[in-house]
Amino acid sequence: MEYSKKETLAKLNAMCKNNLLETLEIEFTDVTEDTVIARMPVTTKVHQPDGILHGGASVALAESVGSAGAYIFLGKDAQIRGIEIAANHVKSIRDGYVYAKAKILHKGRTTQLWHIPIVNEDDQLISLVKLTTLTLRT
Known part of the structure; x- marks a missing residue:
């Protein structure tokens, strides 16, 4: 990594201001050589009407952490876009935190494939999420 773990986490968390990540209270908690981890609190803000975590909030968490990984591992001179995402939701949760750990499976110059268990x-x-990202060079 170009930056230390502390600097990288600070940069990622700074990118969470004034956007969906801030609204969902997503916080990046760890970065390794091939993974990025973020957490999100499960509160009424991210509940379905019946009081469990909304699958869309889980998908937003997964796309955020995968896209952050592409940004970190593929160079800061690019724009990252999620182009396909698939999620299987296997267990409900009402409170606490969920953690998404994005690990890259394919690191192409243009497209990347991410495995993201929540x-x-x-x-x-x-939930188990598969994300494909697209790297647009600036």
Whole structure:
């Protein structure tokens, strides 16, 4: 990585201001050589009407963490776009935090494929997401 872990996390969390990531209270918590991890609180802000985590909020978390990974690992001179996303929601959650860990499976110059499990605080699988990102060179 070009920056230290602390600097990278600070840059990622600074990008969360005044956009959907701030609204969902997404916070980047860890970066390794091939993964990015973020968490999101499960509160009424991200509930379905019946009081469980909305699948759309999970997908927004996954796309955010995968896109952040593409930005970090593929150079800061690019714009990253999610071009396809698929999610399987396997367990409900009403409160606490969910954690998304994006790991790159294919690191192409133009497209990237990400594997993103979303788990609860007990490391139980909540959703499994596959994301394809597109890198647009500026």
